[in-house]
Amino acid sequence: MTTATLESVPRASAASPTRRGVLALLLQEAFTAAIRLRGNRQVVANADAFRAHIKQLLATADREARQAGYEGEYVKLAVYAFVAFLDESVLNSNQPAFAAWPRQPLQEEIFGDHTAGETFFLHLRELLSRQDSEELADVLEVFQLCLLLGFRGRYGVGDQSGIEGLTAAVQEKIVRIRGGQPPLSPMWALPPQETVAVAHDPWVPRLAVATAAAIALAVVLFVVFRLLLDSGITELQTITSKLVP
Numbered sequence: 001m002t003t004a005t006l007e008s009v010p011r012a013s014a015a016s017p018t019r020r021g022v023l024a025l026l027l028q029e030a031f032t033a034a035i036r037l038r039g040n041r042q043v044v045a046n047a048d049a050f051r052a053h054i055k056q057l058l059a060t061a062d063r064e065a066r067q068a069g070y071e072g073e074y075v076k077l078a079v080y081a082f083v084a085f086l087d088e089s090v091l092n093s094n095q096p097a098f099a100a101w102p103r104q105p106l107q108e109e110i111f112g113d114h115t116a117g118e119t120f121f122l123h124l125r126e127l128l129s130r131q132d133s134e135e136l137a138d139v140l141e142v143f144q145l146c147l148l149l150g151f152r153g154r155y156g157v158g159d160q161s162g163i164e165g166l167t168a169a170v171q172e173k174i175v176r177i178r179g180g181q182p183p184l185s186p187m188w189a190l191p192p193q194e195t196v197a198v199a200h201d202p203w204v205p206r207l208a209v210a211t212a213a214a215i216a217l218a219v220v221l222f223v224v225f226r227l228l229l230d231s232g233i234t235e236l237q238t239i240t241s242k243l244v245p
Contacts, residue, residue: 019068019069019134019138020134020137020138020178021138021141022065022068022138023065023070023074023075023078023138023139023141023142024078024138024141024142024145026061026064026065026068027057027058027061027078027079027082027142029057029061030054030057030058030061030082030086031082031085031145031149033050033053033054033057033086034082034085034086034089034149035149037086037089037090037093038089038092038093038149038150040093043095044093044095044097044098045097046097047097047098047100047101050097051106051109054086054106055106055110058079058082058083058110061079062075062076062079065078070135070138071135074135074136074138074139077123077127077139077142078138078139078142078143079110080107080111080113080116080119080120080123081120081123081124081139081142081143081146082142082146083106083107083110083111083116084107084116084117084119084120084146084151084153085146085149085151086106087101087105087106087107087116088116088117088151088152088153088156090105090106091105116153117153117154117156118153118154120143120146120151120153121153121154121155121166123143124140124143124166124170125166127139127140127143128140128166128169128170128173132173132176132177133177134177134178136173136177137173137174137177137178140170140173140174141174143170144167144170144171144174147163147166147167147170148167
C-alpha cells in the first residue's frame with residue numbers, strides 16, 4: 001500500500017500496555033465525522049472541503065500514532081480500515097454533494113485501492129493469523145469499531161453469518177491478548193513466595209473467559225457510545241449557537 005497524504009514519521013518507542021486503545025482514540029474525530037454522516041445528522045455542502053478535513057484528521061492521527069510508538073504498518077492498516085468505513089458511509093448517504101465521490105473514493109486517493117469492501121476483510125483475516133501482541137490488539141480494535149458501527153463491505157448483501165463470525169473472532173483475539181481487565185493495583189498481588197491452593201471447579205475457566213469477553217466488549221461499546229455522544233454534543237452546540245445571539 002502507498003499513502004498520498006499520510007506523513008512518514010519514525011517510530012518513537014516500543015509497544016507498551018499503558019498505551020492500550022490509543023490508536024482508536026486518535027481516530028476519534030474522524031470516526032465522529034463519519035458517524036454523523038452515516039446517521040444522516042450532517043448535510044455536506046462541499047465534498048472537497050469535507051475530503052480535505054478528513055485527510056487532515058487522518059494525517060494528524062497518523063503522525064501522533066507513530067510518535068506514540070506504533071509501527072508504521074499497523075498505523076496504515078488502522079487508517080485503511082477507517083477509510084473503508086468512511087467511503088461506505090459516503091456512498092450510502094446519497095447526498096448530492098457526493099455525486100462525484102464514487103469516481104475517486106478516498107481509498108483510491110490515499111491507498112490507490114478501489115476494492116476496500118473486499119480488502120478490508122483480507123487485511124482483517126491476515127491480522128487474525130498474526131502472533132499476539134498489544135499493538136495487534138489495538139489495530140484489531142479499530143477494525144472492530146468499524147464493524148460495530150455498521151461497516152459491511154462485501155457482506156452488505158446476503159448472509160450476515162460471515163461478518164458475525166469475523167466480529168466474534170476479533171473479539172476473542174483481543175480478549176486473549178489483553179487478558180481481560182488489568183488488576184486495580186499491583187498491591188493486590190501476593191508476595192512471590194506465597195501460593196494459594198485453588199479448587200479446580202470446571203466452571204471457573206468458562207466463567208473467566210465469559211467475564212473477560214464481557215469486559216472487553218464493554219470497553220469497545222464505551223468508545224462507540226462516546227463517539228455517538230460527542231457527535232450529538234457537537235450538533236447541539238451548533239443548534240444552540242444559531243438560537244442564542
